[in-house]
Amino acid sequence: DAGITQSPRHKVTETGTPVTLRCHQTENHRYMYWYRQDPGHGLRLIHYSYGVKDTDKGEVSDGYSVSRSKTEDFLLTLESATSSQTSVYFCAISERESSYNEQFFGPGTRLTVL
Amino acid sequence: SQKIEQNSEALNIQEGKTATLTCNYTNYSPAYLQWYRQDPGRGPVFLLLIRENEKEKRKERLKVTFDTTLKQSLFHITASQPADSATYLCALTNQAGTALIFGKGTTLSVSS
Numbered sequence: 278d279a280g281i282t283q284s285p286r287h288k289v290t291e292t293g294t295p296v297t298l299r300c301h302q303t304e305n306h307r308y309m310y311w312y313r314q315d316p317g318h319g320l321r322l323i324h325y326s327y328g329v330k331d332t333d334k335g336e337v338s339d340g341y342s343v344s345r346s347k348t349e350d351f352l353l354t355l356e357s358a359t360s361s362q363t364s365v366y367f368c369a370i371s372e373r374e375s376s377y378n379e380q381f382f383g384p385g386t387r388l389t390v391l
Numbered sequence: 392s393q394k395i396e397q398n399s400e401a402l403n404i405q406e407g408k409t410a411t412l413t414c415n416y417t418n419y420s421p422a423y424l425q426w427y428r429q430d431p432g433r434g435p436v437f438l439l440l441i442r443e444n445e446k447e448k449r450k451e452r453l454k455v456t457f458d459t460t461l462k463q464s465l466f467h468i469t470a471s472q473p474a475d476s477a478t479y480l481c482a483l484t485n486q487a488g489t490a491l492i493f494g495k496g497t498t499l500s501v502s503s
Binding site: 310312318319320321322325327333335336367374377378379380381383384385 | 432436442491492493495496
């Protein structure tokens, strides 16, 4: 987890409220990723970023948006949280494109939507 | 779309034995395949990366094989220890080469 922090680490919110999760890195890595992890599904990519202001959708992007205004910060926003978005969210970073480079993961954020 | 299957959700072995975990994939031929370890309540940690032209790769007690004909990777832990108990994830690149697709993982329990 060194060099990557996620905030908050735990959050409980109500359906329909907006939620923003933050990922902060001190490694100056170009690529950043948001995943969600659910029992029976494993890790699934939500969105990723390949540079400041450069982002793209992953496998499960519906209901989520992201922003990256600085190299070190990658924000994940749930515009109107739903119970199906209850999950553990992981941020990851990689120095180069992930296909041939390992990813380093943050400690995770446990989000509960009531 | 690409699919990854780790065919055992759980594997229980005795200390000192070799653990072998399997990762199968379909619909795609990735150039690289990665293995990660995840402990409860923590993020995954990278272990090994193997390229399609590498048949085998080793790191200490870990060994990974990559058979592109069978579309399969095997992950071995020799002389297993209780500290090796964790969930192990297989990952390969998506077809665009821009992101990783993860398997659901195999939870290994090593008993003393």
